Amino acid sequence: MLPDAHPVPKPMRAMDLFTFNQQFFDFLESCPTPFHTTSFIAKNLQEAGFTELTESEDWQISSGSGYYCCRDNGSIIAFKSGLESNMDSPWRMIGSHCDSPALQIKPNAIKKTSHAVDQLCVEVYGGPLLGTWFDRDLGIAGRVTLLDDTGQLLVHTIDFKRPMAIIPSLAIHLDKTANKDHTIEKQKHLYPLLCQSHDNNLPIKELLFRQLEDQYTSLATKKILGYDLFCYDTQKPALIGPNSDFIAAGRLDNLVSCYVGLKALLEDYLVDNCLLLCSNHEEIGSSSVAGAQGNFLQTVLARLLPDVPLKNRVMNKSLFISMDNSHAVHPNFAERHDTQPLPLLNHGPVIKYNSNQRYATTSRSAAPYQILCDETGVPHQSFVMNNDMRCGSTIGPIAATSLGVQTVDIGVPSLAMHSIRETTGSSDPHMLYQTICHYFTRSQLPQAGN
Ligand SMILES: [Zn+2]
Structure with a gap:
């Protein structure tokens, strides 16, 4: 792996923690359902100069421009090609889900x-x-x-x-x-x-x-x-504690990741082709017209890379970061977790592993993300499910399977997952944002050779 030859330009990650969390709270309040999340993201992209594409029409794509496409009002794919990218350039992709129980x-x-x-x-x-x-x-x-x-x-x-x-x-x-x-x-x-x-x-x-x-x-x-x-x-999101160490809000799983993805894609200085997927119906298994088991992502990529051998080559050198919240250790129930060092709130995003590939992470696919964290000074943690409990899953394995792309599963540590009001650290979303901004703007995608 080469160290980043071109340091990240200054305007990147200019948003401080306070502003980031304030805007995140506005996002949460504006997005009570996947339909609202999709339209919120579309509106913000449009205001930033992205062009809307519809699947029923032909697409004319210009390099260096941003586009987005919605399906069934509940899923959205947005992408932007870098100024120096071409058809052969790798895709730096992130995926999350925008539905909640x-x-x-x-x-x-x-x-x-x-x-x-x-x-x-x-x-x-x-x-x-x-x-x-x-x-x-x-x-x-x-x-x-x-x-x-x-x-x-x-x-x-x-x-x-x-x-x-x-x-x-x-x-x-x-x-x-x-x-x-x-x-x-x-x-x-x-x-x-x-x-x-x-x-x-x-x-x-x-x-x-x-x-x-x-x-x-x-x-x-x-x-x-x-x-x-x-x-x-209807209770508003809140910072909790004398030092505002925690965030409590509904739908943190997985609007944290949708918000981080949107903000990162709106940064300038994108290098390669960058793509954000926010997918509906993950919480019910992803099998639907708009869900990740459907063909939304595949058909969008097929339009952008119509030559199949070229698409296969590009996917082989691309990366998919699947972002979905992870379990932090609950201090009242620590015995429910694995015995190894446990994910802690405000200690950085978590890389999720599962030997049965309920998470798509491998040592190889985790490496680029570790490098991104190290270069941005953001700590990272790891999560493995207690062997006696059934491990959840994400859209990561679906993306890896359908695209043949290296995929890593990560997410912010959180408590009370699937409660009507969940808890996360107040610094973790911003840390994830920093690493994803760096992912989109680093001069080269750190990838191991075959
Ligand atoms: Zn989730």
Whole structure:
């Protein structure tokens, strides 16, 4: 490996920790669902001069320019070719997911009860820590498919931006074993309270109609055809502790990585071809039109590298950094972790290993990332799952398998993964950002030969 011949230019990583975290909090509040995350990223890229591409049209790509493409409103791929790059240059890719475990509202949304309240009917999306969804001020957000008054079929994001529902716990007096053994029955216990019952039904579409009118003043909605709506916690992200050492917020898994990827791609001085993927449906296995098991990334790369032998050569010398949050050691449950040095909050991003390739990392694919950390002065840690527990996975192995590209799985250490409110160190996201900026701007991609 060669040391970086050209030090990183000064404007890079100019964003200090305070500004970075402030903007990260704004991002988190703007992105209650994957649809909002995708449109937030697209808007920011467009403002930075990136051009939108649609999959139904032919693409004309100019070198040195930035582009982005969305699929199904919930996944986005953005890329920018470096000024000195050409068709043969390696691709420096990063991938993350933009969905989070949640409660999704069913098509028949309202349940009338004989107890003077109307409730929401929800399904469990992914694997949330369900106990954390009780006694929270739940907002409602997602996308709505509609016909406008000209007969045009449209899809719009929607966010009520205020508490709309709540799932109250059962009082301790009525559940004496609540602190010992508390089983949550998904079909029975998870109906959020929506409103006091009235003689007239309050159809969900009426609520959506009104909200669309508020959000889109020039929109004339004729008919709402359907929706993909989720409940989310309306509590704002916060810095925690006398020294603000921790961040507590919803959806840190994996909006941390989406935000880092966006900010890094907006840096100047990109060298090779750089690409960001934010993928929907990771929490439910990635098999969907927009998920990483689908063909979104492959078809985009096939358009950029239509010659298959050339594409194979380029992928062979490219790198995919799969970014997804990792488990930090929980001080109250340290025995649940592996016995080796355990990932700590505020001690830098974690490189994740699994011998069964639930993470795509190998010693070879981890090496470039270690070099990037060393050169930016960012510490890195490693994570291996306790042998007695089932290891999670990421989109990393999917990318490695489908593209034949060297892939490393990394992520910021965090606590309470899949809680409605997760915790991470307040310095870790910024450290990850620094290493990814360096990845995109280093004069050469550090890669081992075959
Ligand atoms: Zn994740």
